[in-house]
Amino acid sequence: MHELSIVMSILDIADKESERNHASGIEEIELDIGELSGIDLNAFDFAWQQAIKSTKLENAARKINHIEGEGKCMDCETVFMMHNLYDSCPNCGDHFINIQKGKELRVRSLTIN
Amino acid sequence: MCATCGCDSNASTSIQQIGEHHHHDHSHSHSQNKTMIAVEKDVLHENNLLAQRNRGYFDAKNILALNLVSSPGSGKTSLLEKTLTDLRDQFSFYVIEGDQQTTRDADRIHATGTKVSQINTGKGCHLDAHMIFHAVQGMKPKENSILFIENVGNLVCPAMFDLGEKERVVIISVTEGDDKPIKYPDMFHTSTLCIINKIDLLPYVPFSMEKVKDYAKQVNPNLEFIELSCTTGQGLQNWYEWIKEKVLVETEA
Numbered sequence: 001m002h003e004l005s006i007v008m009s010i011l012d013i014a015d016k017e018s019e020r021n022h023a024s025g026i027e028e029i030e031l032d033i034g035e036l037s038g039i040d041l042n043a044f045d046f047a048w049q050q051a052i053k054s055t056k057l058e059n060a061a062r063k064i065n066h067i068e069g070e071g072k073c074m075d076c077e078t079v080f081m082m083h084n085l086y087d088s089c090p091n092c093g094d095h096f097i098n099i100q101k102g103k104e105l106r107v108r109s110l111t112i113n
Numbered sequence: 114m115c116a117t118c119g120c121d122s123n124a125s126t127s128i129q130q131i132g133e134h135h136h137h138d139h140s141h142s143h144s145q146n147k148t149m150i151a152v153e154k155d156v157l158h159e160n161n162l163l164a165q166r167n168r169g170y171f172d173a174k175n176i177l178a179l180n181l182v183s184s185p186g187s188g189k190t191s192l193l194e195k196t197l198t199d200l201r202d203q204f205s206f207y208v209i210e211g212d213q214q215t216t217r218d219a220d221r222i223h224a225t226g227t228k229v230s231q232i233n234t235g236k237g238c239h240l241d242a243h244m245i246f247h248a249v250q251g252m253k254p255k256e257n258s259i260l261f262i263e264n265v266g267n268l269v270c271p272a273m274f275d276l277g278e279k280e281r282v283v284i285i286s287v288t289e290g291d292d293k294p295i296k297y298p299d300m301f302h303t304s305t306l307c308i309i310n311k312i313d314l315l316p317y318v319p320f321s322m323e324k325v326k327d328y329a330k331q332v333n334p335n336l337e338f339i340e341l342s343c344t345t346g347q348g349l350q351n352w353y354e355w356i357k358e359k360v361l362v363e364t365e366a
Contacts (some may be wrong), residue, residue: 005241005270013156029153106155108153
């Protein structure tokens with residue numbers, strides 16, 4: 001359940017950013033969460049609902065950009081969709097993969113008022 | 114508020130030096146127009162900054178910091194007890210123990226004569242760089258030493274949190290089953306060494322050494338393996354050699 005720590009870090013970022021911009025409230029928070037980031041979305045949702053109570057994000061809309069995994073084979077340079085860390089290159093079967101997308105876990109934007 | 118890192122106090126995490134009378138009671142954690150702000154900030158940004166800060170400290174003092182991760186009961190503490198006892202004449206060791214509750218592990222380490230700090234995470238399922246930062250502050254490890262960080266027993270959550278370690282060592286015991294690397298890929302993906310423990314029990318459990326390595330290499334083709342048993346001592350020498358190699362690299366750098 002490390003998702004709770006993740007949600008707490010997001011709250012922290014939202015707090016600091018809104019304070020720095022003298023916001024009175026947060027209307028929307030936009031997150032990027034990659035498929036290979038190690039986040040279980042059900043656990044994340046559960047943690048989110050609990051953690052945002054009585055915070056600036058309590059009434060904010062949450063937008064999640066789900067980013068699909070993409071790997072590039074270090075051997076034959078094939079670029080392919082990667083859904084698991086153990087996926088092999090569909091062209092040559094190699095496991096030496098450079099993960100290009102899908103590890104994202106970031107707060108992209110805040111809409112404040 | 115902590116002056117060094119600006120954290121607020123937090124009731125759930127506590128750090129204590131084992132075997133010292135001085136009680137450090139200071140516990141922490143990280144602690145009307147519509148405008149869109151582009152934040153573009155990594156969620157783990159704060160943790161990663163502190164991890165790099167820890168790493169810089171370790172590098173400057175030539176401290177080899179190893180983060181030991183595994184499921185509960187795979188033998189992390191037993192491996193440490195053996196290592197600290199067998200190599201005590203060759204290196205100075207420090208240990209940070211992470212558990213949700215109790216000082217049982219730290220007491221075991223303390224009994225070997227090693228300086229140890231216990232972090233109790235309360236309900237927390239992993240250590241983070243901030244906890245290590247404060248544990249190290251209290252511990253003041255000497256130069257040219259080895260710091261073992263025994264993470265909370267959990268094969269999932271500690272994977273995402275960089276502590277500032279030099280190497281991450283994942284431990285799996287043969288009683289856990291050979292499919293763990295693909296069931297819990299993140300941990301194997303982020304580790305550099307995989308210790309396969311309790312090999313004295315191989316005759317009694319359905320565990321294929323070939324399969325576990327094959328699965329682990331699918332997740333992380335660069336992963337190294339050491340097979341050992343803390344009970345019989347078989348393979349421990351390879352682990353000690355691995356540590357010595359890492360220390361040597363550190364000294365030359």
